[in-house]
Amino acid sequence: MNPNPGQPLRPQACILDLDGTLVDTLGDFIAVLGLTLTDLGLPAVNREFVEHTIGRGGENLVRQTLAHVGAEPALFDRAWALYQQHYATVNGEHASVYPGVVEGLEALCALGLPLAVLTNKPAAPTRELLKRKGLDGFFTHVFGGDDFARKKPDPLPLLKTCEALGTPPSATWMVGDSRNDAEAAHAAGCPLVLVTYGYNHGEDIRAVKAARHVDRLDQFSACDLS
Numbered sequence: 001m002n003p004n005p006g007q008p009l010r011p012q013a014c015i016l017d018l019d020g021t022l023v024d025t026l027g028d029f030i031a032v033l034g035l036t037l038t039d040l041g042l043p044a045v046n047r048e049f050v051e052h053t054i055g056r057g058g059e060n061l062v063r064q065t066l067a068h069v070g071a072e073p074a075l076f077d078r079a080w081a082l083y084q085q086h087y088a089t090v091n092g093e094h095a096s097v098y099p100g101v102v103e104g105l106e107a108l109c110a111l112g113l114p115l116a117v118l119t120n121k122p123a124a125p126t127r128e129l130l131k132r133k134g135l136d137g138f139f140t141h142v143f144g145g146d147d148f149a150r151k152k153p154d155p156l157p158l159l160k161t162c163e164a165l166g167t168p169p170s171a172t173w174m175v176g177d178s179r180n181d182a183e184a185a186h187a188a189g190c191p192l193v194l195v196t197y198g199y200n201h202g203e204d205i206r207a208v209k210a211a212r213h214v215d216r217l218d219q220f221s222a223c224d225l226s
Ligand SMILES: O=C(O)COP(=O)(O)O
Pocket: 017, 018, 019, 020, 054, 055, 056, 057, 058, 118, 119, 120, 121, 122, 152
C-alpha cells in the first residue's frame, strides 16, 4: 500500500538512461556520423541535427541522417555497418560523465538500491562505454536497445528491466532525459525523474510531466531518499 496516495512510492530500485542522462555522448555521435558520411561520400550534418535526432537508437539516427542529406534509403545497411564499426572505435573519446552523476550513483548505491542501465544504444557499446568511463561497477543490470523486441518509448524494456530487478514498476524509478523515457515510464507505471541537461529532440523537458525534474543526478538522491 502507498501510505501517501498521489505520491510515488519510495524507490526500491532505479533504472537509468545512458545518453543525455549519465554521459554526454553528443560528441561521439557527431564524430561517428561524420566518419560514416565521409566514407559514403555524403555531406556532413550539423551538431543541432544530431542533438535533436539522438535518443531513439542508432538505427533511427542513421535512417534519419540518410533522409536528411537526401541519400537513398537503400544505403541503410552499408551505413549502419560503417556506423557500428566507427562507434566501436570512437566510443567514449568525445564523451564525458555529467557533473553530479558519480555522486548521485554513490548515494543510490549507499542506500542499497539495485541500479540498472536501460538505453536505446546497443548493449555492446553500452557496456564498453560504462567501462571506459568507470561507471560499470554501479549497476546490477545493463540492457541495451537490442536486448528486447522493442525500444523505449515502448514500455516493454522497462517492464523487462523491472522483472530482472525483481521490483514492482510502481516502486522502480526511471531516470531519463527525454520524452522517450517519459512515455515508456508512464506506460510501464514507473515513477519518473527527468534531468534537465540532456537531449530532448530540441524541446523543453520541463514541459514533460514527471515526479521530479533535476539539474544534477545527486539532487534526486538528496530530495527523495533521505
Ligand atoms: O542511442 C540513442 O539513441 C540514445 O539512447 P538513450 O538516450 O536511450 O541512452
